[in-house]
Amino acid sequence: MKTVFIDCSPKKRLSASGFIAGFTAAFVAGKKKKEKLRTKADYGRVLEAVKDADSVVFSMPLYVDGVPSHVLPFLREMELYCKESNPALNVYVIANNGFIEGRQNEPLMQVMENFCARSGISWRGGLGIGGGVMMNVMRIMLTVFFGLAILNTILAVVREGSFQAGPLLGFGKQALEVLFFGCGIVAFDLWLAFCINRQKPFGKRYTRVMLPSFVFILFADIFFVIASFFQGGMFRGWLAKKKPAD
Numbered sequence: 317m318k319t320v321f322i323d324c325s326p327k328k329r330l331s332a333s334g335f336i337a338g339f340t341a342a343f344v345a346g347k348k349k350k351e352k353l354r355t356k357a358d359y360g361r362v363l364e365a366v367k368d369a370d371s372v373v374f375s376m377p378l379y380v381d382g383v384p385s386h387v388l389p390f391l392r393e394m395e396l397y398c399k400e401s402n403p404a405l406n407v408y409v410i411a412n413n414g415f416i417e418g419r420q421n422e423p424l425m426q427v428m429e430n431f432c433a434r435s436g437i438s439w440r441g442g443l444g445i446g447g448g449v450m451m452n453v454m455r456i457m458l459t460v461f462f463g464l465a466i467l468n469t470i471l472a473v474v475r476e477g478s479f480q481a482g483p484l485l486g487f488g489k490q491a492l493e494v495l496f497f498g499c500g501i502v503a504f505d506l507w508l509a510f511c512i513n514r515q516k517p518f519g520k521r522y523t524r525v526m527l528p529s530f531v532f533i534l535f536a537d538i539f540f541v542i543a544s545f546f547q548g549g550m551f552r553g554w555l556a557k558k559k560p561a562d
């Protein structure tokens with residue numbers, strides 16, 4: 317059994333789609349291939365990988381309530397290939413979005429289901445994840461916390477001359493907190509992996525980061541204000557040289 321995981325985020329690094337594709341792949345048996353679909357230059361390579369696959373997992377962000385525009389021409393090319401070659405292919409989708417409600421991915425799921433129907437391949441369902449940015453931030457923070465825990469453990473050994481369990485226990489507590497917020501995502505994703513392994517339908521399921529919406533909005537606002545300082549999103553518009561009107 318060969319499964320191809322396609323990370324459809326246009327981000328070069330640290331995409332939520334890439335992370336969740338990798339996480340799912342860890343629980344899928346058989347031959348696995350991970351592909352990145354960012355630009356037109358990737359289309360040929362990704363299509364080649366799909367040709368001898370049993371299942372394809374598209375992992376993508378929700379853009380403007382739909383499939384990101386750079387993915388649509390690829391779907392057209394894949395549809396032509398499928399109509400010509402009639403492959404026995406199972407398609408699963410993992411979609412993540414910025415807002416907290418995973419159900420916002422429903423229109424994207426419908427597009428992907430229609431794509432499968434037109435292409436004559438088997439739509440096996442999809443998982444929509446709300447709070448994708450937060451999921452991504454949590455896993456990056458967890459990696460940083462792990463690094464700090466290791467560093468503090470080494471420093472404690474150098475300083476005290478003996479092993480101190482404190483930093484690792486602290487990390488364990490942080491990991492449990494992250495697991496609590498991500499428990500819906502982990503549970504649904506394991507279920508999805510189970511269905512991929514058996515090539516069974518998963519249906520359309522929606523989950524989210526386990527945080528009340530009003531708390532999420534507060535965190536999201538703070539996050540985007542800070543992010544705007546580093547990426548210029550909020551201030552670039554104000555500071556940019558204005559083009560003279562034609």
Ligand SMILES: Cc1cc2nc3c(=O)[nH]c(=O)nc-3n(C[C@H](O)[C@H](O)[C@H](O)COP(=O)(O)O)c2cc1C
Binds near residue numbers: 377379414416
């Ligand atoms: C151009 C653009 C459009 C977006 N549109 C939506 C949207 O309609 N609804 C939503 O909840 N999030 C939207 N988002 C947020 C992304 O879905 C979210 O940041 C996602 O976690 C990115 O995933 P990635 O890291 O895999 O690229 C949009 C982001 C961008 C850049």
